[in-house]
Amino acid sequence: MHQPGQSESKPEIGVGRSDGKEDKITEMTHYEESGRGEEDEMTEDSSLVELRKSICNGDWNAVRLFFVFGNHPLDTIILSNEGSTALHVAILAAQYKIAEHLIEMMSETDLEKKTASNSGCHTALTLVAMTGRTHVAKCIVQKNNKLLTIESDQGFIPVTAACAKGHKEMTNYLYAVTPPDVLLSQNGRYGFDLLKEGMDKKILVQSLWNCGVADAMFEATKQGIVEFVVELLKVTQPLIFHNDDRRHVFMIAIQYRQENIFNLLYSINEEWRAHFLNQTDRNGNNILHVAGEMAPPSRLARVSSPVLQMQRELQWFKEVERIVPEWCKESKNNNGETPSEVFSNSHEKLVKEGEKWIRDTASSFIVVGTLIITIAFAAAITLPGGNAQNGFPNFSPGRPLAMFITLNAISFFTASTSVLIFLGILASRFAQEDFLEYLPELLGLLVYTILISIMAMMASFFAAVLIILQHRRWVIISITMIAIVPVTFVGRLRFHLLFEILFSTHAKGIPFNRKKGALAVVGRKLIEFFGT
Structure with a gap:
């Protein structure tokens, strides 16, 4: 069981590290599915075999007779190789009525029984969390809330397991009843995992404080998930100002070329906008210095050629230059470089590649x-x-x-x-x-x-x-049909490049939204948050 006060085995917190979570989610899914209708190596006790069949068939009377009149303990092991109790089998077989009856009969200690290590060491609450059956989870929590903080072998507690499986209602319920200190960043990575999985599954858990929310917010900014960023800014106002490098959300959006996040800057009032535009990071870079840095390779790769990549970089720099105060344009960072010098130095290689191309x-x-x-x-x-x-x-x-x-x-x-x-x-x-x-x-x-x-x-x-x-029409028609092939090939080969150039140059390939009030719903939400 995870203890908040223990720190010797505490995993490190870090943005962008999965620590094999994707594989662990796959293992969770495999175990959940394998337990339904698939009889693994059974115990040789015929009465336990019959009990398993009764549970899977939904025969509560037979199950009740087995425990009440047979005087068997409720943590009886049904599968020797998976370590499943009657409650585990009922949950995996989707027999939730039987599961509720068993929970009423079980003691707190009985409920803490885990499956075997080869099945992930899941408690009944973790298994229920993966199914999304909130009413069953409530029965377990009312009986023994200690299960909320018991960790499986894959590093999941019930709330993170529910979130990883994409169950919104279950996630919000378990978050509400999970002890808040368990999600603190100093007590492990549960809080960060919850936000990271919530971001991936589009599940937002409200009112998260000091549990990796800053990391998750900046991760969402890097990925351009504008709805998630807006909602996080609403519930975590102090964390909008800076990350570890003292870069605020809009600096991160410019650094990773996320125009959807950057466009939110046009929706806030002049006072807040001036505040963000006048901020500098730990190295003395203002927001225009950040725009002068080279975009990440993953963003550059969205444009087909070095010429258009360089054009896109210039468009970003010119757009940010258009809105910053005059002092930002000539301000020097800790390395003594102005924004223009940062842009020239960081894009020197790209200019040469563009010229050669x-x-x-x-x-x-x-x-x-x-x-x-x-x-x-x-x-x-x-x-x-x-x-x-x-x-x-x-x-x-x-x-x-x-x-x-x-x-x-x-x-x-x-x-x-x-x-x-x-x-x-x-x-x-x-x-x-x-x-x-x-x-x-x-x-x-x-x-x-x-x-x-x-x-x-x-x-x-x-x-x-x-x-x-x-006078030979059939020959003319045949030649015309054959001529269509090279015309189509040439058009498909080169018209794409032509249209990309025209769009990027004349249609302004980056959709900067400069009109206040013309933003999407998420933009208006941010207007309401900062005030108009």
């Missing part, structure tokens, strides 16, 4: 553009069917010929434009500010012109076929 990409496009120029120029001076002695085309002028000439000209001039854009990219200085709009726009124009030239080239080929084989 855009040069390589543009070079691959320009090879295609050069080939198209050559083909289009040759097609312009060598019309389908050739020319007569007078210099006019052998085929009579008409719509197909005009379409061929027009499409071929479009292909030629768009490919030529792509070459000029490529020269513009090569002549760029590749400064940090160029990655915000200039370079992405050039790259977008390059992709756009290449796509147009390829499609126009293929359409002009179709027009040439139409001129030559104008």
